[in-house]
Ligand SMILES: Nc1nc2c(ncn2[C@@H]2O[C@H](COP(=O)(O)OP(=O)(O)OP(=O)(O)O)[C@@H](O)[C@H]2O)c(=O)[nH]1
């Protein structure tokens with residue numbers, strides 16, 4: 001943890017750019033209070049004085065915007081902003097360092113001028129994520145919690161925010177720490193067993209070790225498997241509407257969006273190109289794509305659209321295959337059923353308000369997941385629930401989901417080391433190697449928490465943050 005690196009004081013605008021009532025300029029580092037004192041004035045216009053900034057106590061102050069602040073208080077600038085200052089002495093701050101937050105007026109100019117004042121007074125511009133990186137380096141947050149801060153900021157739905165907030169609060173870290181202790185136990189068990197000669201090794205000890213390793217492996221791989229859901233929760237998912245011409249794709253697209261975005265017409269082939277819109281479906285930010293009706297023998301333009309539609313379906317997280325409920329399925333429908341057989345899909349029967357054109361039990365057709373009517377807006381809640389069910393797999397991890405690929409990879413690696421340990425234990429019980437495999441699994445968990453040499457990881461992780469966090 002490089003001391004010289006943390007020896008300087010950083011500053012950044014912590015709020016989003018653009019018009020806003022208030023913006024926050026944040027300072028962190030050993031000179032945060034000194035820099036703040038240099039740029040701030042009391043309301044009377046004089047300097048703040050030695051005890052003008054009391055830790056964890058907000059105060060009003062003034063701040064020159066003309067750039068003529070000299071630092072000694074006498075050369076008061078002519079243009080000032082009234083600001084609210086929140087000083088926080090280390091270690092009781094986000095970064096664990098001395099922090100001063102200055103709330104000024106928002107907009108594109110005032111916060112920039114305030115920041116410039118801070119830079120002129122001795123701070124340096126913070127890099128993206130540098131406040132959080134310092135929080136990590138100062139031991140305020142472990143790496144998993146620090147990374148979740150970015151996920152929380154980027155969350156596009158309540159559910160995504162909820163998952164990230166759990167990780168910021170340390171739920172993932174606690175679970176990993178508990179597993180780590182269990183692994184430590186298991187490793188001691190393996191090491192103790194080393195002291196026994198083969199023939200006198202107590203049988204219960206070996207089976208106990210095996211049970212523990214199996215249970216841990218299962219739990220760890222279950223958590224790793226949540227990454228698929230976690231990724232969709234965090235980054236959103238793509239859902240493609242696919243179906244024969246006139247199946248009701250654009251109508252359902254509009255119904256799910258809640259507004260008439262796509263053109264709906266009685267003529268087949270209305271939608272030629274695909275269009276997309278974002279809509280939250282049961283907590284997932286879904287990029288919903290309406291495509292051109294898929295028919296096999298077609299004129300050229302439609303053909304291109306059809307190829308594109310199938311291509312989109314292959315690249316999507318989920319395909320909704322629409323079958324027109326008001327007519328009997330034809331060859332086009334059957335071909336589509338066939339073409340999407342290996343995709344993650346839901347078969348949706350449309351136009352449920354019309355007299356059914358086929359029996360739900362019709363042979364050779366896949367099970368219909370849900371029947372909807374875009375006209376009567378029926379079946380939509382059920383459809384949303386089914387979509388969410390497909391996108392977010394049910395987990396047996398108490399709702400904890402992995403939100404970072406890095407974590408998923410490390411968890412999978414931990415599980416595979418435990419798998420290996422189990423195999424060795426079963427075959428030849430070379431306990432020395434078993435202990436080594438357990439150690440490797442522990443190291444993988446440590447990597448997630450940042451409890452090992454992660455220097456080369458930090459840049460990659462924190463550069464994805466926004467500046468000011
Ligand atoms: N009664 C009834 N009619 C529907 C329903 N959904 C769509 N339609 C009608 O079916 C026709 C085709 O609807 P669209 O939504 O344009 O179908 P599409 O699948 O987008 O068609 P293309 O873009 O041509 O492939 C229109 O006349 C719609 O009004 C429904 O739920 N009930």
Ligand SMILES: [Mg+2]
Pocket residue numbers: 249250251262263264270271290291293
């Ligand atoms: Mg259409």
